[in-house]
Amino acid sequence: MSLRLDRQPWLTDPATRAVMQALTAAGGPGVARFVGGCVRNALIDCAVDDIDIATTLLPQDVMAALAQAGLRAVPTGLAHGTVTAVSGGKGFEITTLRRDVTTDGRNATVAFTDDWSQDAARRDFRLNALYADADGNVFDPTGQGIEDALAGRIIFVGDPHTRIREDYLRILRFFRFMAWYGRGEPDAAAMSACADLASGMDRLSAERVSKELLKLLAASSPVAAVQAMTQAGVLAVILPEARLDERFAAMASISDDAVLRLSVLLPSHAEAASQAAVRLRMPNAVRDRLAAAVSAEPSLDLDERGGRAAVYRQGAAAVADGILRAWAASPEREADARRLLAIARNWTPPRLPVGGRALERLGVPAGPETGRLLKAFEASWIADDFPAEGHDARLRALLDEPRE
Template identity: 40%
Template sequence: MTDRRITAEWLQNNAIQAVFDAIERHDDAARVVGGAVRNSLLDKPVADIDIATTAAPSVVAERTERAGLKVIPTGIDHGTVTVISSGVAYEITTLREDIETFGRQAKVRFGRDWTEDARRRDFTMNALYCDRSGAIHDPLGGLTDCLERRVRFIGSARDRIQEDYLRILRFFRIHAAYGNGEPDPEGLTACVHEREGLRSLSAERIGMEMKRLVVAALAPQCLSLMENHGLLEIVTGGVSRIADFTAFRGLAPDVPEVDEPALALAALVGFVDEDMDRLSDRLRLSNSERKRMHGALAAGSELIAKPVDPAAVDTRKLLYRHGRQTSVDGVVLAYSRQSETPLKRDLLELLARLRRTEIPQFPLKGRDLLANGIAPGPDVGRVLERLESCWIESGFALTAKELIGRI
C-alpha cells in the first residue's frame, strides 16, 4: 500500500459502496483496478469501473444478488460478473494467475494473490488497485510510471505482446492518451519486432483500438512512429496521410469533429472513396461511420482541389447539397489537406457560419409542375432538375412563382 489516495466522487458514492458491502464478507476483499484508478490519478474522466476480488465468481453473484443488486453473468466461467448498482455497471473479476500461457487462451485458475493477478496485466500503470477507502495498492511499482506518464509493459514486453498481439496497438493507444514524450524504448522495440502478429487479429478488435487511438492527444506522433516502423500499413492496408492528419488534429479543441473517429480515420487514409471502403472493411466500421467518411470526402472534394478561402465558400450552396454536418466535415477535411492552410481563425469563422446558416428549401415539388401543365412521366423529373439548377445559380433567390414562369 502507498501513501497515495483517491478521493474521486465515483468511489465515494453509494452505488459502488453497496457493491463493496455485498462482496467483502468472510475475509474476501475487493479493489477497483486498472483504468479508473489510472485516470483518477491523472485527472482524466472515468468511464468504466472494474473491480477485482478474491471472492469466486459464483460467490460474487450470490452475495450481490442477495444484497438486491442486479447480476449479469457476462463471463462467469472466466471469472467475470457484471453487477448493476443504482444504474451503474461494475465489471467484477476474480483474481487469476496463469498456469499455462499461450496467447489469449491462457489457462488460468482463480486465486487470492494480488501480485500474481497484477502480473497478468499489460502495463504497469494499469496494474494499480485501490480499496473502498481510496488507498492505492501498487504490487508492481506502477504508481511512479503512472504519475510520470510512462507506458511500460509488465515484465518482458515481447512476452506480454505474444500473449495478445492487440497489446501492440494498446501500447500506442495508451501512450497517445496518457503518455508523455517518447514511448518506452523497450516497448517500442518489442512492438516493431512482433508487428507481423497484428495480421492475426480480428478486424473488430483492431477497429476498436484504432478508433480510440486516432482521437487521442498524441495520436499524430504515435501514428507517425507506427508508419515509420512498418506497423500502420499492416493495420490500414494502404498509405496514410500523417501530415494531413496532424493538421486535422491541430484543430482540437476548437472543432469538436476532430474527436469523431470516423472523420479522423478519413483524414488519416482517405485519398478516394475506395480508401474509405477499404478501411471500413478492414476495421469493420459501422454503416453510419462508412457513410460519414464518404460524405466528408464528397463535401470537401471541390474545396480540396484548390486552397480553401473561407471567405469565398458559398455556405448556402454547400449546406443545400450536403446538409449541415457533412458540410462541416467536408470543410474540416479539406482544411487538413491544404499545403498552405488558411488562418485557423478564418476557418473557425467559416465553420461558425455553416453551423448557424439556415439551409435553403427548394420551393417546388413535382405536383407543382403537374398543376402547371407538365405531363406525368420522366419530363417532371427533368424539368424539376433544371429549375432547381436555375434556383441554385440565382443564389436561392427565385421564388416558386418565378420558377414556374420559366417552364
C-alpha cells in the same frame, strides 16, 4: 511508494460502497480491491468512467454475495471470472483474480487464484496493474506502477514480447495508452517488441482492431503515438493505405473527432476510404461518413452563396467534414474555413419549393418532362441562392426555353 486516493466521489459513492460491502461481507477484509483504470486515473487526476473491481472470491460466490446484499448480478463472463454488479443504476465489473494457463495471442485460458501478484503479472502495463481498497489505499504489486502513472511511462509488465504474444492487441493498446497517458519518448523495449511482433496482429478480429484504433485517435494529442506506430511498422499492418503527413498533425489540432482524424490518414478517394472501413468492420455510419468526407471537400475559395449550394447538394455534415479536411490541408486558410463552417453548421437548407403539381397547373402532364423541368428548376434556383419567391415565373421561363 505508498499512496492513498483522496477526494474521489466514485470511491465514497453509496452505490460503490454497497458493492464493496457486499463482497467484504462474504469474504472478509481485503477480499476485494478496485483495479486498473479507475485507480490509475484517480492518481493522475483524470476522469474516472468505469469502476472495475478484482476479488479473491470465485464467480459463483460473487453472484451469491451480491444476491445476499439485494444487488443485481449479471454473469457477463463467468468463464473468465467476470460478473457485473448493478448498484444505484451503475454497472461494476467484478473479476476473480486470474493467472494465464494457455494463450494463443488472441484468447487465453485462465485459472483463478487468490494471489494478487499473479493477477498483476498477467496485466498489460505496470500503470494498469494498480489496486486500491475501499478506503483508497493503493497497492502496487509490480513496485513501479505508481511511478509510471505519475511520470507518464507506458511500460509492459515483465517482458514485452511475452505480454504481446499473450494478446497481440496489446500492441495497439501500447500506442493507445501512449496517446492518452504517455509523456516523453516511448519505452525502447516496448517499441522493439511491437516492431518485432507487429505481423501477429493479423490474427486479431477486425472489430477489436478498429475499436482500439478509434480510441487511440480520440486522444487529445495522438500525433506522437501515431508517429511511433508508423516507426514501428504497426500502422502499415492495420492500415496499409495510411499516409502520415502534416495533415494529420493539423487535423489533430483542429478537431478531436477520431473519424475525421482517421480520414486524413486515408487516401482522398471515397472507394478507398470505404474499403478500409469495411475491412476493419467499422460501423456503417463510420464507413459512410468517411466516404462522404473525402468526397465533399469544398474549396475554401467558395463565397457564402457557394457554401450554401454545397450544403444543399451534399449535406451539412459532409460539407463540414470536408471543410475541416481542407483546413487541415491549408492551415493558413483558417478564416475562410471558419466562415464556411458557420454556414454548414448554422444554415438550414430550404426544401425544393415546387413539385409535379406546379407543372400540372402550367399544362405539363406527369412524365419524363416533369423530371427534366424540376431538375432544371432546382439548378437555377440554387444558382440564384434559393430565392423564396418567383417560382412560377422561373418555371414558365424554363418552359419557354428552346429544346436542343
